[in-house]
Amino acid sequence: MKAKTFIDQVVVLVRSGKGGDGSMSFRREALVEFGGPDGGDGGRGGDVVFRASEHINSLLSLYYEPKCIAQDGGPGQSQKMFGKRGKDLVVDVPLGTEVYDEATGLLVADITESGQRVVVARGGEGGFGNVHFKSSVNQAPTEHTPGGESEERRLRLELKTIADAGFLGFPNAGKSSLLSVLSSATPKIASYPFTTLNPIVGTLVYDDWAKVTLADVPGIIEGAAKGVGLGLAFLKHLERSKVLVYVIDMSGIDGREPWRDYEVLRKEIEEYSAELAARPCIVVGNKMDVECSRENYDRFVKETGVRPIAISCEAREGLEEFKAAVRDTVKPKSKFHHTHAEHEMNLSEMPDTTGDEIPAEALKFATFLKLEKPKAKSHPSRGNIHQR
Numbered sequence: 056m057k058a059k060t061f062i063d064q065v066v067v068l069v070r071s072g073k074g075g076d077g078s079m080s081f082r083r084e085a086l087v088e089f090g091g092p093d094g095g096d097g098g099r100g101g102d103v104v105f106r107a108s109e110h111i112n113s114l115l116s117l118y119y120e121p122k123c124i125a126q127d128g129g130p131g132q133s134q135k136m137f138g139k140r141g142k143d144l145v146v147d148v149p150l151g152t153e154v155y156d157e158a159t160g161l162l163v164a165d166i167t168e169s170g171q172r173v174v175v176a177r178g179g180e181g182g183f184g185n186v187h188f189k190s191s192v193n194q195a196p197t198e199h200t201p202g203g204e205s206e207e208r209r210l211r212l213e214l215k216t217i218a219d220a221g222f223l224g225f226p227n228a229g230k231s232s233l234l235s236v237l238s239s240a241t242p243k244i245a246s247y248p249f250t251t252l253n254p255i256v257g258t259l260v261y262d263d264w265a266k267v268t269l270a271d272v273p274g275i276i277e278g279a280a281k282g283v284g285l286g287l288a289f290l291k292h293l294e295r296s297k298v299l300v301y302v303i304d305m306s307g308i309d310g311r312e313p314w315r316d317y318e319v320l321r322k323e324i325e326e327y328s329a330e331l332a333a334r335p336c337i338v339v340g341n342k343m344d345v346e347c348s349r350e351n352y353d354r355f356v357k358e359t360g361v362r363p364i365a366i367s368c369e370a371r372e373g374l375e376e377f378k379a380a381v382r383d384t385v386k387p388k389s390k391f392h393h394t395h396a397e398h399e400m401n402l403s404e405m406p407d408t409t410g411d412e413i414p415a416e417a418l419k420f421a422t423f424l425k426l427e428k429p430k431a432k433s434h435p436s437r438g439n440i441h442q443r
């Protein structure tokens with residue numbers, strides 16, 4: 056059997072560390088009479104923490120290691136020594152992971168920001184040693200408390216890939232080809248159906264360094280909603296996309312009619328989720344380099360009333376129009392945040408300055424200096440006496 060390389064759903068057991076017990080002990084030393092209590096506190100148990108990582112794209116490691124158990128706290132000791140703190144267990148999960156409580160079905164966390172940390176099982180507090188219970192009426196207490204319990208639960212993790220635009224289409228329509236010509240991703244491309252078996256994300260970078268992420272998912276065929284082909288399970292990877300890109304094989308090279316392909320795709324998506332079907336979409340007609348594609352294109356417009364963006368991944372045509380359409384819908388931020396007013400600034404208007412002090416008018420030209428008003432001086436000798 057081929058080893059799995061992509062997992063987007065997994066159930067794991069998480070258990071935090073138990074808190075260490077507080078200690079009960081008395082100071083015993085030569086020449087020290089009535090040494091008193093000196094039992095220290097127990098150490099805190101470790102937390103189980105999920106940390107978002109940009110460097111992994113699957114829940115594979117949790118599939119092979121579905122138990123996440125943090126270290127227990129150590130018990131307190133004599134001489135008022137604290138117990139050792141249990142180590143946290145930090146588990147890296149891909150961006151886009153939803154965490155559900157398996158027992159209640161409730162969403163515990165949605166991990167979407169790089170570096171985000173979520174404590175999914177909190178370690179037990181350390182118990183108090185008997186040193187805490189000393190009082191004027193009880194100089195030799197024997198009370199001490201046990202460490203807090205650990206937390207244990209089963210969590211279901213579901214990965215929903217994060218991408219601005221998601222490609223969908225029949226197998227062989229050219230989704231992976233489109234991703235490979237627009238980004239530096241290198242998906243497998245081949246003339247047999249279901250070449251792509253799991254989602255692949257690439258980044259489209261515009262001339263001004265604005266970025267859009269694109270997700271290529273496996274192909275859909277008629278009846279997918281009922282489980283035919285690879286089914287629709289992987290469509291969850293499009294749920295976070297702002298725009299859906301329908302990739303249609305305009306050449307009909309596999310013996311299908313492009314306009315029917317489009318109708319079948321829409322129907323399958325609607326059966327999967329009405330909300331997803333209503334998402335903004337862009338329709339592209341691929342393989343326009345093939346001879347019969349132009350004729351098919353006209354028929355497509357007549358049959359569906361939709362005018363797709365005509366492209367060819369092979370001949371690299373129509374890609375600029377497609378990129379502009381994606382940009383219009385996703386509206387990525389450009390790297391350059393100059394406002395229009397800044398560009399329009401006319402340096403000849405800059406007022407004269409002797410150099411001793413910069414006129415307020417000139418300051419707006421010197422934003423790079425990041426000049427701040429001098430802070431009011433504090434008078435440490437005044438302590439906490441406030442001036443009126």
Ligand SMILES: Nc1nc2c(ncn2[C@@H]2O[C@H](COP(=O)(O)OP(=O)(O)OP(=O)(O)O)[C@@H](O)[C@H]2O)c(=O)[nH]1
Nearest residue numbers: 226227228229230231232245249250251274368369
């Ligand atoms: N003539 C022509 N062939 C193309 C074009 N784009 C893709 N192809 C071919 O179409 C076939 C399928 O391309 P893929 O990109 O693997 O298609 P896919 O939609 O990712 O297919 P699955 O992963 O199976 O769903 C490959 O043999 C490509 O070379 C194009 O613009 N023109």
Ligand SMILES: [Mg+2]
Nearest residue numbers: 230231250251
């Ligand atoms: Mg593919």
